Amino acid sequence: MNGLRATNALTKRELIRQTRQPSRIIASVATPLLIWLFIVGGFSRSIGSVADSNASIGAYTIPGMASLTVMFASIFAAISLIQDRHDGVLRAALVSPAPRWSIAMSKISAGSILALIQALIVLLTLPFLGISITPMGIVGAIAGLACISIALIGLGLALAWMVDSTQGFHGVMNALLMPMWLTSGAVFPVEDSAGWLKIIALINPLTWTHTAIRASLGMDTGFSPTLAWTISIAFAIFGIALATFTISRTKQSKS
Amino acid sequence: MSAIDLTNIRVVYHTRKTGDRIALDNFSLNSDNEMLALLGPNGAGKSTLLNVISQTITPGSGSLNTPRSRQSLAVVFQTPALDELLTVRENLLVAGALHDLPKNETTTRIESIAAELGLADRLDDQIRRLSGGLARRADLARALIPHPTVLLLDEPTTGLDIDARRIFWETLDHTRARLEMTVLMATHITEEAEHADRVLMIRDGRTIKDGTPADLKSSLGQRIIRISLSNDAETAHASDWLSENSVEHITTNHLVIGHHADPSLATTCPVETAAITIAPPTLADVYTYYAQSPSCEPTTESLI
Numbered sequence: 163m164n165g166l167r168a169t170n171a172l173t174k175r176e177l178i179r180q181t182r183q184p185s186r187i188i189a190s191v192a193t194p195l196l197i198w199l200f201i202v203g204g205f206s207r208s209i210g211s212v213a214d215s216n217a218s219i220g221a222y223t224i225p226g227m228a229s230l231t232v233m234f235a236s237i238f239a240a241i242s243l244i245q246d247r248h249d250g251v252l253r254a255a256l257v258s259p260a261p262r263w264s265i266a267m268s269k270i271s272a273g274s275i276l277a278l279i280q281a282l283i284v285l286l287t288l289p290f291l292g293i294s295i296t297p298m299g300i301v302g303a304i305a306g307l308a309c310i311s312i313a314l315i316g317l318g319l320a321l322a323w324m325v326d327s328t329q330g331f332h333g334v335m336n337a338l339l340m341p342m343w344l345t346s347g348a349v350f351p352v353e354d355s356a357g358w359l360k361i362i363a364l365i366n367p368l369t370w371t372h373t374a375i376r377a378s379l380g381m382d383t384g385f386s387p388t389l390a391w392t393i394s395i396a397f398a399i400f401g402i403a404l405a406t407f408t409i410s411r412t413k414q415s416k417s
Numbered sequence: 418m419s420a421i422d423l424t425n426i427r428v429v430y431h432t433r434k435t436g437d438r439i440a441l442d443n444f445s446l447n448s449d450n451e452m453l454a455l456l457g458p459n460g461a462g463k464s465t466l467l468n469v470i471s472q473t474i475t476p477g478s479g480s481l482n483t484p485r486s487r488q489s490l491a492v493v494f495q496t497p498a499l500d501e502l503l504t505v506r507e508n509l510l511v512a513g514a515l516h517d518l519p520k521n522e523t524t525t526r527i528e529s530i531a532a533e534l535g536l537a538d539r540l541d542d543q544i545r546r547l548s549g550g551l552a553r554r555a556d557l558a559r560a561l562i563p564h565p566t567v568l569l570l571d572e573p574t575t576g577l578d579i580d581a582r583r584i585f586w587e588t589l590d591h592t593r594a595r596l597e598m599t600v601l602m603a604t605h606i607t608e609e610a611e612h613a614d615r616v617l618m619i620r621d622g623r624t625i626k627d628g629t630p631a632d633l634k635s636s637l638g639q640r641i642i643r644i645s646l647s648n649d650a651e652t653a654h655a656s657d658w659l660s661e662n663s664v665e666h667i668t669t670n671h672l673v674i675g676h677h678a679d680p681s682l683a684t685t686c687p688v689e690t691a692a693i694t695i696a697p698p699t700l701a702d703v704y705t706y707y708a709q710s711p712s713c714e715p716t717t718e719s720l721i
Contacts, residue, residue, distance in 0.1 A: 167514045167517055168517070171511045171513075171514030171515065172511065172514075175503060175507070178502070178503060178507065179500065179502045179503070182543075251498055251499060251508070251511060252498075253498040254492070254494075254498040254512060254515065254559060257471040257472070257473060257490065257491075257492045258516055259516060259517065260514075260515045412472065412473065412475050413468075413473065413475065414474075414477075415427070415428040415429050415476050416429040416430075416437065416477050
């Protein structure tokens with residue numbers, strides 16, 4: 163059994179589920195857009211354009227808002243694992259001959275597809291903010307967001323498998339992901355930030371995915387795009403590896 | 418080779434709060450082409466045993482020999498393992514894919530199983546639109562899609578009303594008559610265990626009695642005496658009285674059960690407030706008796 167048929171079926175199942183509960187998709191897009199309106203409405207007059215960048219604060223923060231959209235969608239995808247494992251169809255999947263990695267891959271692929279559709283809606287506001295986007299630019303930005311989505315869903319799935327309760331999962335994810343997002347240059351350029359913050363930003367993989375996305379969209383960045391893409395892709399691979407490894411482990415009794 | 422063959426399986430759960438807890442203690446089981454009920458209270462080890470057989474828990478020691486099981490094993494859980502937002506058909510297609518069945522083959526099986534289980538006209542309804550009984554039948558259909566040779570049922574009628582239970586059992590009996598299956602059912606409901614060919618009573622992760630429902634009941638004689646009392650003193654008094662009349666018995670929670678009872682005992686009990694019944698033993702009586710009987714300490718050996 164190669165697991166592809168199971169992966170496809172479980173992915174399709176996830177997508178059907180989402181189309182039948184559109185409120186979840188609307189919530190994932192609306193929250194980042196509201197945060198963006200708050201930031202831009204509150205700070206654009208005092209900040210104007212971003213130093214070392216050709217973008218206004220409104221345009222500069224859009225990749226960050228797209229990644230926030232992806233982050234929310236990724237959290238939803240990971241949480242669904244906990245529910246499915248206890249009450250849903252995953253119990254049948256776990257006792258079936260389908261390889262465990264098919265469960266992880268279906269969650270990652272379906273979650274990423276949904277996250278990217280939502281993020282694309284956010285990205286399409288850029289032309290209205292003075293940034294002209296090309297098809298290649300959009301493809302590059304989507305690829306960067308895909309790296310975030312794959313990595314965060316993978317991370318979330320591994321955590322959801324270990325934490326085993328939605329309350330615990332929320333707590334850990336909020337403590338981990340929100341600081342990661344805030345220190346990644348999502349809403350301010352980290353290149354000129356204070357020394358300690360810059361160090362945190364440099365070891366934060368989201369900083370590099372944001373750099374890769376901005377570079378694809380033709381915005382000036384303070385870091386090398388090649389390095390940014392390398393780290394972004396490595397982050398995604400890490401997410402897949404962590405999720406498949408964690409979910410593939412069978413519960414082992416003490417001897 | 419048997420469909421299920423376990424030898425000296427030991428499973429120990431460990432938590433920081435409670436330390437080690439033995440869920441299965443050198444547990445052995447052999448079953449083939451029969452319906453076997455695992456009867457025991459909550460925490461006896463029933464679900465753990467099903468998890469071991471379905472290979473979602475790796476035992477700490479012992480050998481597990483279920484060569485065909487992973488490919489053709491199915492589990493019906495306490496609540497349906499179905500996606501409520503998907504239709505019955507969509508859920509069954511997922512079940513087929515999980516067993517690597519081509520879509521055409523799954524579609525053929527769906528039509529035939531749905532017709533058999535009376536779901537043909539509900540295939541395109543979302544699970545959340547179905548009653549509890551219909552959802553349970555849809556879950557049984559999900560389990561039957563791979564044509565399993567081993568079917569595990571984990572308290573399968575939990576939450577169902579009397580009619581839905583009856584229909585579930587009729588459906589399962591009908592399916593068993595058609596397919597050659599080994600069915601293992603965990604339950605704490607003795608009436609459900611009556612459906613089985615063989616009953617394995619377990620406590621603290623070990624076998625305390627094993628036999629057909631009829632054999633188990635006859636092991637307590639044609640009639641038992643069941644005396645319900647209201648306090649410890651009365652319980653002790655009734656116990657002494659049965660001993661004086663040479664009736665082997667057990668006492669538990671202000672209840673005294675004696676076996677091979679003479680009907681005349683009903684009129685001679687010295688405890689006036691006692692509620693006495695003399696009747697053929699039920700599986701509930703058998704379980705209560707052997708679970709409390711000091712002469713029936715848990716054993717790893719099969720008793721038949």
